[in-house]
Amino acid sequence: MTTIPQHVTIIMDGNGRWARRQGKQRLFGHKEGVESVRACLEFAVEKGIRYLSIFAFSEENWNRPQEEVSGLMELMFKSVLKERKTFQDNNVRFRVVGDLRKLSKGLLDAIHALEAETAGNTGTTLIVMLSYSGKWDIVQAAQRYADEALAAREAGREAAPLTEARFADYLSTAGIPEPDLMIRTSGEQRISNYMLWQCAYTEFYFTDVLWPDFRKKEFAAALQAFSERDRRYGKIK
Ligand code: FPP
Numbered sequence: 001m002t003t004i005p006q007h008v009t010i011i012m013d014g015n016g017r018w019a020r021r022q023g024k025q026r027l028f029g030h031k032e033g034v035e036s037v038r039a040c041l042e043f044a045v046e047k048g049i050r051y052l053s054i055f056a057f058s059e060e061n062w063n064r065p066q067e068e069v070s071g072l073m074e075l076m077f078k079s080v081l082k083e084r085k086t087f088q089d090n091n092v093r094f095r096v097v098g099d100l101r102k103l104s105k106g107l108l109d110a111i112h113a114l115e116a117e118t119a120g121n122t123g124t125t126l127i128v129m130l131s132y133s134g135k136w137d138i139v140q141a142a143q144r145y146a147d148e149a150l151a152a153r154e155a156g157r158e159a160a161p162l163t164e165a166r167f168a169d170y171l172s173t174a175g176i177p178e179p180d181l182m183i184r185t186s187g188e189q190r191i192s193n194y195m196l197w198q199c200a201y202t203e204f205y206f207t208d209v210l211w212p213d214f215r216k217k218e219f220a221a222a223l224q225a226f227s228e229r230d231r232r233y234g235k236i237k
Contacts, residue, residue: 014186
């Protein structure tokens with residue numbers, strides 16, 4: 001029997017290498033990567049995984065060649081428009097998390113429309129981490145808390161003391177449970193400035209499979225490995 005994690009997060013890596021192996025442009029790999037997103041979302045729905053988050057674009061990815069950045073943004077835009085029915089048919093709630101100020105108005109409008117349209121869906125939540133980085137998230141949370149504490153003091157009140165739980169409410173992922181399982185494809189074994197706070201007790205699963213080849217069978221293998229882990233959270237059982 002496999003234990004189903006409540007939240008699975010994926011660092012989708014290896015699209016460029018996958019494309020190069022076929023003698024194709026990098027964007028070809030990203031396009032095939034969208035098919036893997038669809039397969040993994042379907043699998044998450046089938047298995048009753050409550051939250052599936054995917055690292056679609058990091059803060060650092062803005063430094064890639066302009067052609068690749070705009071190609072990826074266009075791919076996101078097209079996918080957001082194209083997948084509306086998939087989300088509704090599967091009772092999937094769609095959310096995007098990250099520093100969205102850098103996105104084009106067109107993409108942002110499409111994202112907000114899909115978020116609103118699927119807000120009442122009660123099945124799996126798909127969270128696309130876009131223009132996201134772990135350090136950015138912690139800094140923006142600290143800044144927001146500091147701003148509120150200052151405003152409270154100016155109004156003659158004392159800010160509520162900072163606790164771990166309260167700090168988490170300022171993160172961009174507030175309200176979303178911390179990931180139980182983080183999967184990274186393509187053989188790289190690092191966290192790459194991803195959910196640094198949120199992955200404090202997450203189980204990591206690394207596979208050499210490149211993201212465009214990561215489909216239901218590979219996802220099932222990751223879940224199997226997860227269910228064999230012994231999670232102790234620093235305690236003794
Ligand atoms: C990493 O591979 C992948 C990305 C930076 C982009 C991932 C984005 C998608 C699959 C599109 C997501 C679309 C939607 C609709 C959410 P890489 O380019 O770093 O590969 P490499 O390490 O082999 O060069």
